[in-house]
Amino acid sequence: MRAGDLVQVTRAASIQFSQPILFRVIRVLDWPTYDGWVWLDGYEVGPRLDAIARRSIFVRPAGLLPVAPVIPSRPRGR
Template structure:
């Protein structure tokens, strides 16, 4: 998870959106998402609006969404498309 003074998510990052990010992702509603962009819309301190692609565990985009999340609750994970790529 990001710290309270965390930076905003960057385009291309893959996140797990769970209850830590917002109650809308409680229980089995957690999703894997690739960040498209964050909006600079005024909001509560520590929260932001982001555009994401909801993705499958294989990394395929299934739906575009705009979500309101708590920045400290965002968890960055490895991009599923990187599996099998050499470093």
């Protein structure tokens, strides 16, 4: 997991996410935790990939679903 990664966080990553969210990773925090779990610092993002809230979340990386990067389409010239 690296800065800039976009992931879908679901219940598979942590029971607190019964409603899935999209999350843009800023960094993996080096806080002490249980084996197989990490703290992530980043932004919850909306459907247009705009930041909604900055958050630190406690999740199992094995339960995160990577989201393919969205390349914005360029307007066509006349």
